Structure formats: structure tokens, C-alpha cells
Amino acid sequence: EELLEELRGKIDQIDTLIKENGNKARLGQGKRKKEVVAEVSQELESLKTDLAAISTGQGAAQDKKLEGLSERFEELIGTLPREIATKSDIEALLQTVRSQAQAAQCWEGKVHLGAPPSVSFFVGRETLRRKVQQDLKEKGNRPKVHLFCGPGGMGKSQLAIQLFRTLEDTQAYDHVFWLQAWTPEQLREGYLKIAQRFGWEVDKKDTQKAIAEIRDRLRDKHCLWVFDDAPNGETIAEFMPRKSGHVLLTSRNSSPGAWDVDQKCYHNLDKFSEADLSALAKYFGLAFDNTDEETKRYLLEDLSGYPLIVAQFFGLCQTEGFTPAAFVKELGKTQLDAKEKERLNELVSKAPQEQRVLYKESILQVLQKNLQALERTAAGAQALSLLSRFSYLDPKGIPVAWIEEFDQKLSSREVRKAIARLEQYSLVQWDRKTGQVYVHAVTQDIVRHLYPQEELQGLIESLVGYAGAWEDAYKHQAAWATLLQHGQRLFSYYKVSDEAAYELTWSLGKACEVACLYEDALGWCNKHLSIARQRYGEKCHASMGKSWNARGEVYEAQGKYPQALSDYQEGLKAYQAVCVERPERGLARSYYNVGNVYWRQSRYEEALKAYNQAQALYEELYPEAGHREWGDCYNNIGNVYYSQGDYKEALKYYQKAYEMYLKVCGTHHPSV
Numbered sequence: 001e002e003l004l005e006e007l008r009g010k011i012d013q014i015d016t017l018i019k020e021n022g023n024k025a026r027l028g029q030g031k032r033k034k035e036v037v038a039e040v041s042q043e044l045e046s047l048k049t050d051l052a053a054i055s056t057g058q059g060a061a062q063d064k065k066l067e068g069l070s071e072r073f074e075e076l077i078g079t080l081p082r083e084i085a086t087k088s089d090i091e092a093l094l095q096t097v098r099s100q101a102q103a104a105q106c107w108e109g110k111v112h113l114g115a116p117p118s119v120s121f122f123v124g125r126e127t128l129r130r131k132v133q134q135d136l137k138e139k140g141n142r143p144k145v146h147l148f149c150g151p152g153g154m155g156k157s158q159l160a161i162q163l164f165r166t167l168e169d170t171q172a173y174d175h176v177f178w179l180q181a182w183t184p185e186q187l188r189e190g191y192l193k194i195a196q197r198f199g200w201e202v203d204k205k206d207t208q209k210a211i212a213e214i215r216d217r218l219r220d221k222h223c224l225w226v227f228d229d230a231p232n233g234e235t236i237a238e239f240m241p242r243k244s245g246h247v248l249l250t251s252r253n254s255s256p257g258a259w260d261v262d263q264k265c266y267h268n269l270d271k272f273s274e275a276d277l278s279a280l281a282k283y284f285g286l287a288f289d290n291t292d293e294e295t296k297r298y299l300l301e302d303l304s305g306y307p308l309i310v311a312q313f314f315g316l317c318q319t320e321g322f323t324p325a326a327f328v329k330e331l332g333k334t335q336l337d338a339k340e341k342e343r344l345n346e347l348v349s350k351a352p353q354e355q356r357v358l359y360k361e362s363i364l365q366v367l368q369k370n371l372q373a374l375e376r377t378a379a380g381a382q383a384l385s386l387l388s389r390f391s392y393l394d395p396k397g398i399p400v401a402w403i404e405e406f407d408q409k410l411s412s413r414e415v416r417k418a419i420a421r422l423e424q425y426s427l428v429q430w431d432r433k434t435g436q437v438y439v440h441a442v443t444q445d446i447v448r449h450l451y452p453q454e455e456l457q458g459l460i461e462s463l464v465g466y467a468g469a470w471e472d473a474y475k476h477q478a479a480w481a482t483l484l485q486h487g488q489r490l491f492s493y494y495k496v497s498d499e500a501a502y503e504l505t506w507s508l509g510k511a512c513e514v515a516c517l518y519e520d521a522l523g524w525c526n527k528h529l530s531i532a533r534q535r536y537g538e539k540c541h542a543s544m545g546k547s548w549n550a551r552g553e554v555y556e557a558q559g560k561y562p563q564a565l566s567d568y569q570e571g572l573k574a575y576q577a578v579c580v581e582r583p584e585r586g587l588a589r590s591y592y593n594v595g596n597v598y599w600r601q602s603r604y605e606e607a608l609k610a611y612n613q614a615q616a617l618y619e620e621l622y623p624e625a626g627h628r629e630w631g632d633c634y635n636n637i638g639n640v641y642y643s644q645g646d647y648k649e650a651l652k653y654y655q656k657a658y659e660m661y662l663k664v665c666g667t668h669h670p671s672v
Helices: 002-020 033-054 060-079 087-104 126-135 156-170 184-198 207-217 233-239 274-283 293-302 307-320 324-332 338-350 353-358 361-375 378-390 412-424 441-450 457-467 470-475 477-493 499-514 518-536 542-557 561-578 585-600 604-621 628-643 647-665
Strands: 144-149 175-180 223-228 246-251 266-268 429-431 436-438
Touching: 126 144, 126 156, 144 156, 156 175, 156 223, 156 246, 175 184, 184 207, 184 233, 184 477, 207 233, 274 293, 274 307, 293 324, 293 361, 307 324, 307 361, 307 441, 324 361, 338 361, 338 441, 361 378, 361 441, 378 412, 378 441, 412 429, 457 477, 457 499, 470 477, 470 499, 477 499, 499 518, 499 542, 518 542, 542 561, 542 585, 561 585, 585 604, 585 628, 604 628, 628 647
Parallel strands: 144 246, 144 266, 175 223, 223 246
Antiparallel strands: 429 436
């Protein structure tokens, strides 16, 4: 989506440049300016047509087409004569692309950070919805807050989604924002996305200061905010709007003492009513007899009237050809075995008090029947295998593009058929527009206990592989955001001593750095360093050098140069100890990092010495092929000479850097 909007922004800009220039001067090769403009305009129209043709696609194939389109645009920029667009015009264009792409995502000045998709079978809550809509008709001079709380599966988020969309359509909000709020990290990431959408430059080195600045800028704006899955009022206090706006909160925490909310705006959601059961059965095309007392009792008491579980009950009835009454009788014939009961008791003992009502034997039986129905066919077993892995991930959106990499034995078509099958049983929700799959946390809990994964190493490796190389993170920011989202959840289930989880801590630190969540990045770097110390003790090891360098890079990004230099020097010591006989890239990188800090501190002679040591190592390591970091080294030597006013030497090294980048990165890399 970012690349798509970036292309749209670029096309609009180049269109404007062409229109603003007349057809005056003759150009080289005997071409008149109007002829060149005609050629450029023709290619521009072709680009627009091709862009429109793939705008509605999704997945890896679309990504490749978009990247190809982006390259064509860069070539188009290159054909423009100076009379049409001077060098400064082009530089200004490329520098402002991102903010214009963000503007292209808005309409009439409204910034929209949207909600996740709603389930197709949402019913009920009409009285509550009307009450909230009526209360939020007026602006007010302070934020007006409504809280929806209750156990998982009650439909809190789905109710908030329905209200979010209705209010957005009927109220004159300046902007609308939906934020995941379970952890402060999610909230910080959400706020930085808001700043990005507006094109605001904020101090990302200090996220607390950045958030305060964003809140100040939005102080007088009438906005709709949703904080989904918030743990308590204290966690979200520093993220709430300052002066005006409407706020919807969802939470599993039903304790009134955890929230500073007016009593009339505190809504502890009730279970389904008989009318709601009838409406949901009708959606699934089932005849529900209100006079059948046994079926009603089972749904309202044994299944506790929980919308999610009832939907899964009706979903299985629909796919397996049961009537509700017949399915209740079928469930009465089944019993959990001793092992399943043991797992259920374990699940209940670990669950928070307010969630335990969900994990009754009757509720487990419904989900178990769903899963057993899946297991009867080979295709269903494939779907169940995917679901068991979903149960270890963040439920709020799993990219289909990554799911396709879970298991190389399944084709893309087979993966999508498996997800559709799970959706048919109301076990997942697939948003085809965004290419994301959503799983409810209750379903995850039960599936994880019924079908536990023996190991998660393959899942972790595929997640890290999906994000790609750290050096190319600028091209794959969405994939690194996926790594951050799901990697944290996977880490919580894995033993930190395991190799995959050990490497995951390093990747999570880098993912936080990509997202400019520097304090969180430091936390993961410290975890990685701590595990390295446990593993290797006082002995020097390359992994220790990797840990020190990773943390130093975060400190450097924050402008904390003394701390960065200290870590880089520790990393250098570790690599020097293990690279006695043969140099490693990590050693060269350590010298380079030390040089960076010296340069930023204006210690130019020391910087040059470190850079030259790094450059010599890169030359020894990659004499023929070259390396991008070798180009970085040349570039920064040029920076040192430039800072000293020695422009002749600076130009020499910039030219060397340019040639190296061109050789190893290609013409379209940002370094070039």
C-alpha cells in the first residue's frame, strides 16, 4: 500500500511538472521540447493505466509488479530534460514523495487510521449502539469516553468496529484513529504512524516527547479514537486525547476501579439474548425453534451465550448439515478423554479470573467438534495444521503472504483454500482486501492446548526470513512490522535458551529500530546481550560482538554518542579476540561503527583511522565482489574530508562510494 501511494504521489507530481512547463527551447539530438514532453506524457499515461490495473491486487505477484512500475517511473524521471525539471526540481520531488503519498491516503484533509474488518455475522447490541450514538452526537469541551468490557468472545471489538464505521459516516470528525492498545509498545507504534500519515517531523529519538507533541497538535481537533484491547486506564492515560474528541475503549478488564469512566459510559457486555440467537441462526441459514427449550438452554447456559462460541456452533451446523437441535444431541454423546480434561484444567488455571467462564467443557466440545470435522479430510488436516500455528501468533492480523511461506509443501492456492475452509467454520476471519487473517484469542487458547506445536523454530525462521535482510529493511518496512508484531508473541512461548529465540531477540531489536521504537529496541538488545553472557560467560564470541554493535546502533540513532561508542568498542574487542587468524565482516563493521561516532563528535583524525581500518578489512574480505558496507565506508570517509573542508579528497571518496554502490546495489538503490 505504501509503494502504491508513493507511485500515485510521484505520478501526480511529474504530471504537474510537465503541465507547468511550456514548449520553448530546442533540446539535444534535434528534438523539440514538445516532442520530449509528448513522449514523457505518453509513458506517464501508460504508467497510470498499468497502476490502475494492479491497484486492486494483492500478494507477492502484485508487489513485484509494483516494484517494476516504480523502476519505470525512475527511468521516466531520468528522461526529463533540465528545461522541464532541473536537478533541484527532481531532488525536491523525491524528497517530498512520502509526505505526498501520505496526503494521497486522506480525503478532504481527513487522516484515517482504520479499523480491522468486521465479522460478516455480527448481530445484536442494537439498544446499546443507539445509546452510544445518541450520546456522541455533540462535541463537548473534553474527551467523551465509552468503555466496552467483558471476557473474550463477547464481541467488544466487533461492537466498536460497527460504531466506528457508523460514527465516521454520520459525524463531522476531523480525523479518525483505531489503535491497538494491549501494550505501550503498540500504542507508541500507532502514534508514530499517525505522525507519518500527517507527514509531521517529530523527534523519534524520544518517543515520549514525540507522543506529547502529536497530542498537542491534535488538541483542538474533533477526532474519533478507538483504543482496542486496553488493559487498564493507567496504561493508556498518556495516549488519550488532551482536550476534545470521542473515545471508544474495549477491554477484558471489567474492574470499575481500573478505569476513570462515567458510570453511564461503562458497558459490561451481556451474553446473547434469545432474539440475538435467532438473528445469528438466520444469518447461517438455520431454522432455530424458540420453543425448543433444550437447545436454548444449551446455547444460553452451557455455551454461556457467548457470541463467538455460538457462531462456531452455528457454523459447524451449517457446514456439516446439522440442525441446532440435532447437533446438541450429538454433542451430548461425546465426552472429553482424560488427557483433554487435563489440558482444559491447565488452561483454566492459567487464564485470568474473568476469562475462566469461557473454558467450560461444553464450550471446548464445540470447538473440538469443529476441529475433528476438519481432520476428516486431507485438505481439512492442512487447514488445521495452519490453525495450530496461528494460535501462537498475534491474533490481530496475520499476512497471507507470510502464511504462504509457513509450509513450502503447500502451494499458494492450497494455503488460500485452507484459510477459506477455516473461515467457513467461523474459526478465522480473512480480510481479502488487506490480505490479513484474524483469529480470536479464545480460539487460539483452546487450539493451542488441544493441538500444541512441538517446536516453533520453523515458524520463527520463516518470520525472520519473511522480513528479509536488515540491510534491505527500508524496502520491506511492512514485513519488519510483521516481525515485530508476531515475533514478540512467539518469544513469549519459547525458551530463551533455544537458538531460534536467541536470534529472534536480535531481530526484534532491529524491528523496533526500524519502527523508531528505540527504548523498546534497547530492551530487546539487552535481552540478546544477557542471553549471550549466559551462554559464553566471560569468553569473547562473535555473538557478543553482534550484541554490542546492535545496542550501540540504537544509542547512535538516539544521539547518545558516549554510550554508543562504549558499546562499539566492546563489540570491537569481542571481534578482535575471535578474528585473530581470519577477519570477519563483523570486525569491519565494528571499526566502521566506531568511526561513525568519532565523526559525529568531530574527532576527525580518529574517525579516519577507524574508517581506514574498516576499509582495509572490506577490501580483504570482498576483493572482487565488493560490498555495500564497503561503499558506506568510502562514503563516510568522504564525509570526514567534507567536514574538514577538503572537498577534493571528499569528492574522490564519494566517487569511490558511488562506483561501489552501483556495482553491488544496482541503479535504483537509495545509496546510489
